Amino acid sequence: MTAKSKKQVVDAKFFLVLVDESEELHQALYYACIRAKSAGLRVALLYVIAPAEFAHWAGVGALMREEARDMAEEKMRVHADYVQDLTGQPPIMYIREGKVVEEVISLMNEEDSIISLVLGAETESDSAGPVISYLAGRGIGQCRATVVIVPGNLSDEQIDVLV
Numbered sequence: 001m002t003a004k005s006k007k008q009v010v011d012a013k014f015f016l017v018l019v020d021e022s023e024e025l026h027q028a029l030y031y032a033c034i035r036a037k038s039a040g041l042r043v044a045l046l047y048v049i050a051p052a053e054f055a056h057w058a059g060v061g062a063l064m065r066e067e068a069r070d071m072a073e074e075k076m077r078v079h080a081d082y083v084q085d086l087t088g089q090p091p092i093m094y095i096r097e098g099k100v101v102e103e104v105i106s107l108m109n110e111e112d113s114i115i116s117l118v119l120g121a122e123t124e125s126d127s128a129g130p131v132i133s134y135l136a137g138r139g140i141g142q143c144r145a146t147v148v149i150v151p152g153n154l155s156d157e158q159i160d161v162l163v
Helices: 003-011 025-039 058-087 100-110 130-136 138-142 156-162
Strands: 014-019 042-049 092-097 114-121 146-151
Touching: 014 025, 014 058, 014 100, 025 042, 025 058, 025 114, 025 146, 025 156, 042 058, 042 100, 058 092, 092 100, 100 114, 100 130, 100 138, 114 130, 130 138
Parallel strands: 014 042, 014 114, 042 092, 114 146
Antiparallel strands: none
């Protein structure tokens, strides 16, 4: 990659999508990809690994972190292929360890290129999800980018109409 193309990747504006185990990830990712492609922007993926519980056994904790990292990288590869297929560009990828809400807020405040956080909302329960619940309350004031919440019960065709 040339110095110019590296700078273009760094300077590119992008939509950030939190990669998790939720069913509504598909809607958030699809929306971000279609929106990014139509606006000539990029998609970034964030996967947050929960901190290891076995801190008092250093070897066990290190092994658990390594396994969690491998799983995160595999999950990201699958979603990166999907982003590449929809947008024609590979996503920017972040893997962090910590509490999900804290890491999302931290990345949004560190990375000036994020123009929007795109989240999928649960529609089958009383809660839209922990990150959305936090942001809908006191957390939104900590964000310096917009937050887009995509209902988890929308079809791709319905999302196409929105974008």
